[in-house]
Amino acid sequence: MLKEALLPIFSFLPQVRSPTYRVPFKEKLKWTGVILILYFILTQIPLFGLSATSVDQFAQLRAVMAGSFGSILTLGIGPIVSASIILQLLVGGKILNLDLSQPDDKAFFQGTQKLLAIIFTLFEGGVLVLTGALSASSPEFVWIMILQITIGGILIIFLDEVISKWGFGSGVGLFIVAGVASQIIVGAFNPLATSVSPGVPSGIIPQFIYLLTTSQPDFTILIPIISLIAVFLVVVYAESLRVEIPLSFGGVKGARGKYPLKFIYASNMPVILTSALLLNVQLFAAMFQKLGFPILGTVSNGRAVSGLAYYLTTPTLSTVMTNPLAVLFYALVFVGACILFAWLWVELSNIGPKDVAKQLHGMGMQIPGHRSSRTHFERILKKYIPAITVMGGATVGLLAFGADLTGSLGGGTGVLLTVGIVYKLYEEIAQEQLMDMHPMLRNFLGGN
Template structure:
C-alpha cells in the first residue's frame, strides 16, 4: 500500500487504549479451549440474567421483542444490548472494506491490526450511543423518575457489558476457545429458549386449568393425570398458544435438514502453475454465504417492526402508518403482534390453518422470504470479498489455475457457479426458514438457521511443527520433502512442499493446520483461513494404516493425504487422530511461526 494518509490511520492513536486479547503464542490444548469457552459462556449467561441496577420499569410490550433472536439479548438485564455493538461494527467495517471506501490489505499485519482496532472502537461507540438512546427513550422509565445518577449508572452498565462481549469474542477467536463468540452467543441464546420451552416447569393458567409450559413435561403430566390417554396425547401434540410436542419434533427435523444440506457443494478442479503434478480442488458450497442472508433479512424486518410500532403508537389513525403496519397486544404473551399492513404480511403465518384462512398472506410471506434471502445473498458476495472476481484473484495469488481453461478466463468460469450458488443458497436458506415457521418449530425458523446455519471449520490438526530435515532431491524439481515433529503431541510429519513458493528450513518453526473448510465463523462475517496463512493445499486422504516406530512400544496411526503429486504423511497417537477418515477432502495450511 502507498505511504500516504488513509482513513485507517485515524485509529492509530486509540489502539493503546483499546482492550485487547493477545494472540496465543502456543498451541492451546483442546481441554483448555473447552474451559475458556465454558467460562466465556458462563459470563455471558450470568450477564443475561443479571438485572440492570437503577431501572424504574420494564413492564409492557417490548419494542425490541422481534430483534432479540439476532441480538442474543435479554430485556432489563446487563445484556440488554446483546451482541448488537460488535455485530453492527463488524458488518459496517466489512461493507466499507468490501466496497473499497476504506483501503485494507489483509496481507499487511499493520492493516489487519488497524482494521481490528477500528471495528473494536466503532463497537464501543455504538454501545455508548445505544445505551444513551435506551435511557433517553424511556425504556426504563423517564429520566426524571430515574434521576441523573441512576441514568448514568445504567449507561455505564450497558457500555461495560458491551466491552465484555467484545473481549469475550476476541478471546475465543484468537485461539483460546472453540469457534466464534458471536456465533456461540447467538446459538446459546436460541438453544436456551428451545430447552426452556421443552422442559420448563413453569405452570400457566390457559383456561383449561394449570398447564406446564414445557412441551415434554406437559406430555408426561397429561398422560399421568388424564384418564383418556388418547385425548391427552392429542392435546400434548397439538395444544395451542403453548409449546407442544409437534413443535419440538419439527425443531429436530429442521436441525437435521440443515445439517444434511450443508454437505452439498460443487467442486472445481485446480492445479498449480509452478509445481508440476500438484492438483487440488476449490469447493463451492450450496450455502455459499452461510446464514448471512437470514441475518440481513432478520435485521431488515426487525427494524421495520420497531419503526412501525413506534409510529402506530403515536399516529394510529394515519393511513400511511396503517399501511406500514397495525399492531395489538397478544392476550397470551403480552407482546405487540402485527395484525395488518406490510408488517403483518411479512410475518410468518401462525399455522397451516392460518394460511388456508388467508392464502394471500401465506403466499406474500413465502415470496418475500425467498426473494429477500436471494437478493441479500447475491449482494453480500459483492461487498464481502467473496465474489467470482475476488476468488479468481485469490487463486491467481496462490499460482493456481483451472485445467482446460486459460488463466484469463478464470473469473468467467467462476461466474458460472458462484453467483448461482449465492442466489440459490439464499433461496434454500429462506425456504428452510419458511418450513420451520410453518411447522411451528420452537425458536422460529430464523432462530434455528442462526444457531445451526454456519458451517464451521472443523480442525483436524492444529500444531506448531519443528522442522528437523529437508531434502530437495526426493520428489520433483523445486519441491522439498520435509521431516518435522509437532511440539504438543509429538506427531511425526513428512510433507512435500513447493520450495520456491514456501521454503522451509531445518530448525524453523511453522504452524500447520488441517481442516475440512476454509470458512471461519466471525462477527457476522465470512472470513477465510487463507487470510491467516501463507501456503495452502487441498487434497484427499487416501490411506490410513497402523504403524510401529522403531524403539516405540505403542502402536501409531499413519495418515496419508495426497495433494496431486505432493504428499503428507502424519504419524501419531490413534486417540488423537480419530477425526480422520479415508476419502475425506482436506485443506492443509502453513505459516511461519
C-alpha cells in the first residue's frame, strides 16, 4: 500500500541521471571538484533578512552537519541524515519490509529518503526561523528566510546525489570534510581577523607566535591543536585495526588470501547519525517551548538550559567540574546510540554475516580446513561481525565524546569523522586509479 501511494510522488521528484557507463577516474575527479567549489560558493551566500542578533544554537554540531550558519546552507546535511535515521529505524524494526539487495526495494528506499529529506528541510528551516533561533530582522522576512533555507537544503540534497553517482564517495562525507578542513585552517592560521584583545591575531599559531615575541607565552592556547593531533593519531590507529579471515580459492590449488574485517566496521556513520539525532532533540525542544509545552527542556539565548535537551547538549571540560552527572548521562546516551546505529547500518548496508557469506561463497572462496558451504561461512562470520560492530560503534562513540570534551580544533567529532572519511576516500581513489591503469583488474576488484 505504501509503495503504491509513494511511487507516483517519486515520479515528480527531480533526480540526477545515473551514468550509463563506467565513469572514468578523471571525470569522477572533475565532478567531485566542481561540486566542492559549488558547496563553498553556497556557504558564502548570506540569508537575506537575517537579524544581526541571531545566535548559532548548534555551533557545537555545526562541523558534523556541514552547515554554515547565516548562509542558505545553514541546515547543511541535517535533513539528509535525519531522513536516513527515520528510514533505518523503520526498516530495522521491520515496519518497512524492504530487502535492500533487491533493485526495486533499493530504489524505493532511495526515493523515500529523498522525499523525507525535502520534508525535513522545510520542517527544520521553519522551526529555526519561527522559534527565533534564526531571527528575522523584520516580520515580513520570516517566510522569505524559510524559503531561502529550503532552497539551500534542497540544493545540498541534489549536490550529494551528483557526488554519489558521478564522483568519489558521498556528498555527505565530502561536505563534512570541507567544513572541518576550513574550520581548522581558519582557526589555526587566520592572521587577518583580530581576537578579543585589539592587535592580537585570532589564529592560534599567529597568536602564539605574537605572544612569544612579546615575552607573554601562553601555552594553553595550543591545547586545541594538541588535541587535534592526538585525535588524528588515535583515529588513524583505530582505522588500521582489523580481523583477517584466511581464505582459499576452491578452483585454484594453493591460491590463498585474507578477508579483512575492519575494527571500525560500520565506518563513522553511527557518529553522524547520532549527532543528527541530538540536533533534532534541540530543534524539537525549541519548537515545543515556542508552543508553550517545554517537555524537552527550555532554551535560552540559543542554548538548552534545562530538561532532556540540556542533558543531550555536547558538554565541555568545564561541565565535568560543574555537573559530572550530566556529562555521564550524555556519554551513555551518545555511545549507546552509536552502537544502535552501527548495528542498523551493518544490517541495511548488506555487510552483515549473511550477506558477506553469500558474496564470498558466490566467488568460490572457502576457509582452509572447513567445508565450503554458505551456512558454514555465515557461522564463522557471526563469531566476528556482530562483536566488532558493537565494539567499533562503542569505540567511535567514545572517541567522538572524548574529542569533543577536549575542544579540539575543528570540533572533536568533526576531526574524527574527517580522518575516517578521508581514509576511505583515499582507498576509493587509489582503487579507481588502479583500475584505470589496469583495466583487467576491474572484474577482480568489482568495477563495472
